[in-house]
Amino acid sequence: NRRVVLNERPVGTPDENTLRMETGPVPEPGAGEMLIRTVYLSLDPYMRGRMSDAKSYAEPVAIGGVMTGQVVGQVVASNNEKFAAGDYVLSPSGWQDYFVSNGDMVMNLGQNPENPSWSLGILGMPGYTAYAGLLKIGEPKPGETVVVAAAAGPVGATVGQIAKLKGCRVVGIAGGAEKCAHVVDKLGFDVCLDHRADDFAKQLKDACPDGIDVYFENVGGKVLYAVLPLLNPFARMPVCGMVAWYNMPGLPDGPDMGPAILGTILRMKVKVEGFIIFDSFGPEVYKEFAAEMTGWLKEGKVQYREQVVEGLENAPEALNDVLTGRSFGKMVVKVG
Numbered sequence: 001n002r003r004v005v006l007n008e009r010p011v012g013t014p015d016e017n018t019l020r021m022e023t024g025p026v027p028e029p030g031a032g033e034m035l036i037r038t039v040y041l042s043l044d045p046y047m048r049g050r051m052s053d054a055k056s057y058a059e060p061v062a063i064g065g066v067m068t069g070q071v072v073g074q075v076v077a078s079n080n081e082k083f084a085a086g087d088y089v090l091s092p093s094g095w096q097d098y099f100v101s102n103g104d105m106v107m108n109l110g111q112n113p114e115n116p117s118w119s120l121g122i123l124g125m126p127g128y129t130a131y132a133g134l135l136k137i138g139e140p141k142p143g144e145t146v147v148v149a150a151a152a153g154p155v156g157a158t159v160g161q162i163a164k165l166k167g168c169r170v171v172g173i174a175g176g177a178e179k180c181a182h183v184v185d186k187l188g189f190d191v192c193l194d195h196r197a198d199d200f201a202k203q204l205k206d207a208c209p210d211g212i213d214v215y216f217e218n219v220g221g222k223v224l225y226a227v228l229p230l231l232n233p234f235a236r237m238p239v240c241g242m243v244a245w246y247n248m249p250g251l252p253d254g255p256d257m258g259p260a261i262l263g264t265i266l267r268m269k270v271k272v273e274g275f276i277i278f279d280s281f282g283p284e285v286y287k288e289f290a291a292e293m294t295g296w297l298k299e300g301k302v303q304y305r306e307q308v309v310e311g312l313e314n315a316p317e318a319l320n321d322v323l324t325g326r327s328f329g330k331m332v333v334k335v336g
């Protein structure tokens, strides 16, 4: 059983000393337990947070502990009546080949799911995050302008497509021409801007002639600063993530933006609400999401792009790719 463990807490960008691969025996399932073999491992920006012991909504990974992660796996052997050998499952197995579970927090996907890995993306945590954050906090209305960055990634791409289904004007932000072309041509956003452009703030202003009603916050950084002066009275800002800052060891250089941020929130009466998907929303919202998203996918109203990297040994580098924008689409590692 190969497993990737946290070797040391990174300062800044994780490097080759942050994680290490260990090998051990394949664990045996006891009474009421099952052995799950990892097929796909999901890589997500929150994993950078788990490497840090700063106060957060979840416990950090311990030094020497297996890195946290959701996987789609297959049951190899089962002593649990709810799961049979051959069943596909969504499981919190972490970054390893095998995992023994008593079934807690494991979802049975059946023997023959159509797209097993989608449970890690559009039909799982990132898709649900986009759905609940946009509709329950962002509350977009037809004709309003919605802005979202990381627009080629699983959360942002889904936010923008749902906002289009709700009749909004949607401005995406992504890194580079290829991603921007995908966001407009394949996902149907009205506009997509490259946040690396020198005149990005001006481009955003031109792209939002009626201001911004919903800013779905995925990234922070200079995207947030360009959005601030464009927010309309009573704008909504679901605060989902701030990936531009995840690798930052301390506070950034430059002017204190606190007064500009709070001042805008005050004067424009902006609703700002942070959320952590499984803490903030209950099972009734999840059910609504699962039913509606399944329908949209069947009808071709929502498109989904995945990037599959082969081999558990390549997971550390692939996670850095997610954090820095070298990935394109939902990142999953094909493990077995």
Ligand code: NDP
Pocket (backbone or CB within 6 Å): 044, 045, 046, 125, 126, 129, 149, 150, 151, 152, 153, 154, 155, 156, 173, 174, 175, 176, 179, 195, 218, 219, 221, 222, 223, 239, 240, 241, 242, 243, 244, 245, 275, 276, 277, 278, 321, 322, 323, 324, 325, 326, 327, 329, 330, 331
């Ligand atoms: P992505 O796969 O889209 O990866 C993050 C992307 O952010 C990168 O690929 C990069 O794309 C972009 N990015 C990185 N740095 C910057 C920067 N400085 N400025 C602008 N864009 C940048 O991630 P997800 O879709 O999985 O997640 C999106 C956000 O949602 C993250 O912040 C994540 O932490 C958050 N999240 C929050 C949840 C919650 O419960 N609150 C649950 C799930 C996700 P590009 O090439 O376009 O720059």
